[in-house]
Amino acid sequence: MKAEVAEVAMRLFGEQGFANTSVDQIAGEAGMSRATFFRYFGTKEDVLFDNLEEIGRTLAVALAERPDDEDPWVSLRRTFDAITATLTSEPERSLRLTRMLSETPSLRARHWEKQLGWQEQLMPEVLRRVGAHATDTHDPRARALVSSALACLDAATEAWLACHGETPLPALIDRAMGALGPHPAHLR
Known part of the structure; x- marks a missing residue:
């Protein structure tokens, strides 16, 4: 699941830019809640640096x-x-x-x-x-x-x-x- 979330985030970062992509967008596209996102990653930056x-x-x-x-x-x-x-x-x-x-x-x-x-x-x-x-x-x-x-x-x-x-x-x-x-x- 973590890899899938990272892939969604990378796609959104590529399409919209890092600064213009929110955690809520990533979580929504990945089919999870914001709270679930934070169980996998401490911050949006952690998606990139994991x-x-x-x-x-x-x-x-x-x-x-x-x-x-x-x-x-x-x-x-x-x-x-x-x-x-x-x-x-x-x-x-x-x-x-x-x-x-x-x-x-x-x-x-x-x-x-x-x-x-x-x-x-x-x-x-x-x-x-x-x-x-x-x-x-x-x-x-x-x-x-x-x-x-x-x-x-x-x-x-x-x-x-x-x-x-x-x-x-x-x-x-x-x-x-x-x-x-x-x-x-x-x-x-």
């Missing part, structure tokens, strides 16, 4: 599965393949959603907040990869790598929106991360 915490866990698992001897920057780049696989499987829907997140200030702020959670989920593995203990909060290397990689992901995503998806997102991530780390050919 899966972002899961993405963070997916990224952490993907990073842990990378070869131990791989450069941490390269490992972070390859970890983002878990995101690009999802986005490129439904490119039009992904572009619409990403554009909505980018153009709606409250959604953009909430997305950034969720990405901070991803950073915390990726940090222990990157700390291990740079040879620091997972509890060593004084070592800035892991935070610098993770936050820079996420900034590159954001820059690539903005470029992907700007070109309307004509340049593949993975190529844009390679380009962004290649500007700060190993040449893109070495990111593979």
Whole structure:
């Protein structure tokens, strides 16, 4: 039922815009009461962000599965393949959603907040990869790598929106991360 409500909401967001879609509209289209909607989602924004915490866990698992001897920057780049696989499987829907997140200030702020959670989920593995203990909060290397990689992901995503998806997102991530780390050919 939660997935059905999310699908109805996404359709309405696409048709009317996020700000112009009310919880009452979503609930009505989904055939439920407003109270039932709030049993599934705490806010209208949660419809969009419900899966972002899961993405963070997916990224952490993907990073842990990378070869131990791989450069941490390269490992972070390859970890983002878990995101690009999802986005490129439904490119039009992904572009619409990403554009909505980018153009709606409250959604953009909430997305950034969720990405901070991803950073915390990726940090222990990157700390291990740079040879620091997972509890060593004084070592800035892991935070610098993770936050820079996420900034590159954001820059690539903005470029992907700007070109309307004509340049593949993975190529844009390679380009962004290649500007700060190993040449893109070495990111593979």
